[in-house]
Amino acid sequence: MRDKPFAITLDPGSSLANHTGSWRTMKPVYLDRLPPCNAGCPAGENIQGWLFHAESGDYEQAWRVLTLDNPLPAIMGRVCYHPCEDVCNRGHLDSAVGINSVERFLGDEAIRHGWKFDEPAATSGKKVLVVGAGPSGLSAAYHLARLGHRVEIHEAGPLSGGMMRFGIPKYRLPRQVLDAEVARILDFGVTLKLDTRVTNIEDSMRSGNFDAAFLAVGAHIGKRAFIPAGDAARIMDAVSVLRSMEGEERPQLGRRVVVYGGGNTALDVARTARRLGATETIIVYRRTREKMPAHNTEVEEALQEGVMIKWLSTIIHAGEHDLTIEKMVLDEKGYPQPTGEFETMAADSLVLALGQDVDLSLLQNVAGLEIKDGMVQIDGNMMTGHPGIFAGGDMVPSERTVTMGVGHGKKAARHIDAWLRHRSYVPAAKHEPVTFDMLNPWYYSDAPKIMRPVLDAIRRQSGFEEVQGGLDENNALFEARRCLSCGNCFECDNCYGVCPDNSVIKLGHGKRFQINYDYCKGCGICVAECPCGAIKMVPEDA
Amino acid sequence: MPFQPVKFYQTGTFTVGNRLLKPEDRSVQSHRDRSNAINSGHRACQGCGEALGARYALDAAMEATKSQLIAANATGCLEVFTTPYPETSWQLPWMHSLFGNAAAVATGIAAALKVKGRNEIRVIAQGGDGGTTDIGLGCLSGMFERNDDVLYICYDNEAYMNTGVQRSSATPPAARTATTMPVGPNPGNPFGQGKFVPAIAMAHEIPYVATATVADLHDLEAKVKRAMEFRGARYIHIFVPCPLGWGTASHDTIRIARLAHETGLFPIFEAEHGLQVSALPIRKQLPVEEYLKPQKRFAHLFGAKPELEVIARIQARADRNIRKYGLVKQQETP
Numbered sequence: 111m112r113d114k115p116f117a118i119t120l121d122p123g124s125s126l127a128n129h130t131g132s133w134r135t136m137k138p139v140y141l142d143r144l145p146p147c148n149a150g151c152p153a154g155e156n157i158q159g160w161l162f163h164a165e166s167g168d169y170e171q172a173w174r175v176l177t178l179d180n181p182l183p184a185i186m187g188r189v190c191y192h193p194c195e196d197v198c199n200r201g202h203l204d205s206a207v208g209i210n211s212v213e214r215f216l217g218d219e220a221i222r223h224g225w226k227f228d229e230p231a232a233t234s235g236k237k238v239l240v241v242g243a244g245p246s247g248l249s250a251a252y253h254l255a256r257l258g259h260r261v262e263i264h265e266a267g268p269l270s271g272g273m274m275r276f277g278i279p280k281y282r283l284p285r286q287v288l289d290a291e292v293a294r295i296l297d298f299g300v301t302l303k304l305d306t307r308v309t310n311i312e313d314s315m316r317s318g319n320f321d322a323a324f325l326a327v328g329a330h331i332g333k334r335a336f337i338p339a340g341d342a343a344r345i346m347d348a349v350s351v352l353r354s355m356e357g358e359e360r361p362q363l364g365r366r367v368v369v370y371g372g373g374n375t376a377l378d379v380a381r382t383a384r385r386l387g388a389t390e391t392i393i394v395y396r397r398t399r400e401k402m403p404a405h406n407t408e409v410e411e412a413l414q415e416g417v418m419i420k421w422l423s424t425i426i427h428a429g430e431h432d433l434t435i436e437k438m439v440l441d442e443k444g445y446p447q448p449t450g451e452f453e454t455m456a457a458d459s460l461v462l463a464l465g466q467d468v469d470l471s472l473l474q475n476v477a478g479l480e481i482k483d484g485m486v487q488i489d490g491n492m493m494t495g496h497p498g499i500f501a502g503g504d505m506v507p508s509e510r511t512v513t514m515g516v517g518h519g520k521k522a523a524r525h526i527d528a529w530l531r532h533r534s535y536v537p538a539a540k541h542e543p544v545t546f547d548m549l550n551p552w553y554y555s556d557a558p559k560i561m562r563p564v565l566d567a568i569r570r571q572s573g574f575e576e577v578q579g580g581l582d583e584n585n586a587l588f589e590a591r592r593c594l595s596c597g598n599c600f601e602c603d604n605c606y607g608v609c610p611d612n613s614v615i616k617l618g619h620g621k622r623f624q625i626n627y628d629y630c631k632g633c634g635i636c637v638a639e640c641p642c643g644a645i646k647m648v649p650e651d652a
Numbered sequence: 653m654p655f656q657p658v659k660f661y662q663t664g665t666f667t668v669g670n671r672l673l674k675p676e677d678r679s680v681q682s683h684r685d686r687s688n689a690i691n692s693g694h695r696a697c698q699g700c701g702e703a704l705g706a707r708y709a710l711d712a713a714m715e716a717t718k719s720q721l722i723a724a725n726a727t728g729c730l731e732v733f734t735t736p737y738p739e740t741s742w743q744l745p746w747m748h749s750l751f752g753n754a755a756a757v758a759t760g761i762a763a764a765l766k767v768k769g770r771n772e773i774r775v776i777a778q779g780g781d782g783g784t785t786d787i788g789l790g791c792l793s794g795m796f797e798r799n800d801d802v803l804y805i806c807y808d809n810e811a812y813m814n815t816g817v818q819r820s821s822a823t824p825p826a827a828r829t830a831t832t833m834p835v836g837p838n839p840g841n842p843f844g845q846g847k848f849v850p851a852i853a854m855a856h857e858i859p860y861v862a863t864a865t866v867a868d869l870h871d872l873e874a875k876v877k878r879a880m881e882f883r884g885a886r887y888i889h890i891f892v893p894c895p896l897g898w899g900t901a902s903h904d905t906i907r908i909a910r911l912a913h914e915t916g917l918f919p920i921f922e923a924e925h926g927l928q929v930s931a932l933p934i935r936k937q938l939p940v941e942e943y944l945k946p947q948k949r950f951a952h953l954f955g956a957k958p959e960l961e962v963i964a965r966i967q968a969r970a971d972r973n974i975r976k977y978g979l980v981k982q983q984e985t986p
């Protein structure tokens with residue numbers, strides 16, 4: 111032992127010898143939580159995940175992460191009703207992140223730069239028939255191709271897109287955007303046969319040597335309600351009107367158009383009528399605005415364009431130039447009940463937008479396949495009662511939106527893949543959800559949402575120009591950076607900084623952090639100060 | 653103001669770091685090679701604000717001086733929890749003074765360095781509020797008055813924590829301590845005249861005076877670095893919650909410090925040569941109850957019959973700070 115100064119008996123030591131981790135009763139652990147946007151996306155997009163890349167300006171990587179789940183971002187960024195934004199945690203702070211507008215920006219960038227999908231997986235040697243080139247069919251085809259299968263789409267119509275072309279008006283979805291995103295899927299190796307109606311699914315599968323089929327023919331037969339009508343009354347259905355917009359001849363609706371119904375299609379057809387020169391477009395709906403199934407943004411935009419809505423009314427007779435309307439009241443259950451009060455209303459034509467039925471003719475005599483309420487029944491794996499035949503989109507019971515259809519296509523593709531490989535597809539366990547109270551919003555600076563430019567109402571009444579504009583790069587970047595990264599570490603270094611015991615190890619860019627449990631006393635400051643709720647305390651013995 | 657928040661970042665720069673910022677724009681604490689002036693294994697309580705504040709300040713000072721730094725440390729928690737013989741947590745030359753003479757010891761170190769011509773080596777004196785505002789005030793005032801080249805940092809946890817939470821002249825009115833029990837007609841610490849050492853330091857017109865809390869890291873680091881740009885006497889007063897003495901949850905240390913600022917009870921500002929030059933604005937002003945309620949030392953104010961009058965007097969102190977130091981930005985006319 112070395113000589114020591116007077117009264118000193120021990121060598122100088124380091125406090126590292128003192129493992130303060132033994133004080134702990136609770137310990138912090140890192141985790142990924144499920145952000146509400148991801149949980150709320152009908153197409154199962156990893157929204158927080160792709161925004162993360164957009165935040166750093168790496169739009170191509172963002173687009174690649176996005177298209178792992180949804181091959182149609184430029185379309186989504188226009189027609190999706192973005193349920194993700196309704197549940198976005200930033201809504202508690204100022205307003206939701208403009209997820210939909212960033213998605214559109216990424217989709218448009220991809221078209222502008224001609225980005226292609228990454229090469230698909232090794233080929234499986236299996237062949238899948240997809241019936242219908244709408245959102246659901248295209249999505250399934252894309253995902254099946256990703257998984258290495260050969261895919262052929264048989265489409266009865268003359269063009270691809272399904273309801274995206276024949277149901278959604280141009281002013282919401284310009285056709286060159288639709289064409290570009292479909293073309294990219296075809297470039298990816300998917301074969302599309304147009305004007306190819308499948309009349310009997312089993313025959314088609316046999317003759318083409320298909321190992322499995324995905325049915326996604328949609329629902330495009332407009333429902334007719336029985337309305338007593340004079341001989342000269344002009345009554346049409348909304349789907350036919352919207353479909354004929356894609357042909358040479360514009361539908362003849364006259365000056366005063368009445369649309370009957372309260373869904374998004376009613377709004378679309380009313381707004382189309384306005385653009386075709388109707389001086390008066392009135393929607394007649396039997397319930398109230400609160401009960402209307404149409405999306406609020408569509409209702410707002412329609413009202414701005416001069417569409418009028420007559421609430422609590424049913425049409426009981428249609429004449430040549432007028433309609434008879436009966437006023438309704440809502441009973442205590444919210445159902446409309448007749449009042450016996452009538453009025454007449456001038457109208458040159460009546461368009462019925464009362465929902466759509468599925469054309470089931472191709473499914474005649476398929477063994478095991480079950481049809482109920484005019485829709486094909488499927489199990490949790492999207493398979494019909496007939497092994498190897500799967501179905502999705504508007505022809506199965508579900509909410510009928512483009513995004514839902516894309517989600518069905520993805521889910522079906524995964525189950526078809528598993529079925530072809532004699533496996534079962536077990537989705538990864540979902541992370542626990544992250545709610546606003548798990549965040550520490552103090553760390554997020556104030557940043558109000560950027561609104562997309564909107565075409566002025568006058569131009570919207572006369573033409574089919576796109577109503578909603580896109581964001582430019584600066585705006586899109588700003589909007590992406592408003593994301594709070596709920597439940598997923600974005601490497602802000604807070605935990606590393608705020609630990610009074612230096613017991614957080616920073617592993618370096620992209621590698622996140624680790625707790626040094628030798629010294630962590632379990633104070634929990636890292637959990638309290640993590641802005642995004644990506645750390646939690648758990649009891650030491652658990 | 654030296655610290656300018658970067659606009660339009662995902663989270664501003666309120667977080668410790670941010671992958672989108674250039675490394676030089678990030679805080680000292682965000683770097684993997686920060687000095688960690690106080691090493692792991694120290695014996696401070698879970699969630700100690702003083703341990704955190706001292707590392708924040710010294711890491712910043714070490715970066716500013718390229719680690720050419722010596723510290724003199726008054727007796728108190730900071731000294732005791734870092735250096736139980738024979739262990740030490742300190743990663744810089746560090747000297748324990750007495751309870752009341754850290755300023756004088758630092759003055760001596762600075763004088764010796766001057767004699768030796770080692771001007772590049774800088775000196776810090778540090779201590780708790782007891783060692784600073786009470787027993788050490790004479791030495792501190794002398795250091796100010798002579799303008800000795802020392803940065804004095806006071807870690808204010810508003811009582812003598814190391815010896816068991818006795819009242820100091822920095823203990824706020826109404827707070828319970830071991831020596832100001834919540835009994836009798838005026839429970840807790842009496843409303844005195846107050847003794848705010850940053851103002852006393854400003855009265856000496858020394859080159860630099862600043863206040864900070866552990867809740868605003870970027871602001872704290874900017875102030876330490878700014879202080880190192882001056883020669884002569886400098887003073888930084890850092891607000892450091894003490895979970896043990898205040899009866900707060902160990903995970904709430906930073907939140908409590910944030911609330912002290914956002915309610916106006918602890919003003920954050922800087923002064924040069926006796927004049928205030930900046931104030932850190934309150935982002936979201938809150939009533940003092942938000943700050944008082946989570947602390948057991950104020951629990952007697954919120955009994956079956958809340959002490960509304962006492963709370964109102966505390967609110968008045970906060971309001972006065974907000975006016976005096978300009979803590980709330982004037983509303984811009986649109």
Ligand SMILES: Cc1ncc(C[n+]2csc(CCOP(=O)(O)OP(=O)(O)O)c2C)c(N)n1
Nearest residue numbers: 727728729751780781782783811812813814
């Ligand atoms: C002259 C003298 N008197 C009393 C003490 C006992 N003592 C040691 S630390 C301390 C209180 C320290 O309080 P403060 O300076 O506020 O530091 P804290 O522990 O709160 O960080 C006291 C009274 C002493 N060491 N020397």
Ligand code: SF4
Nearest residue numbers: 696697700729813894
């Ligand atoms: S008593 Fe307070 S100041 Fe002292 S070590 Fe504990 S928390 Fe820190």
Ligand SMILES: [Mg+2]
Nearest residue numbers: 780781811813
């Ligand atoms: Mg103290």
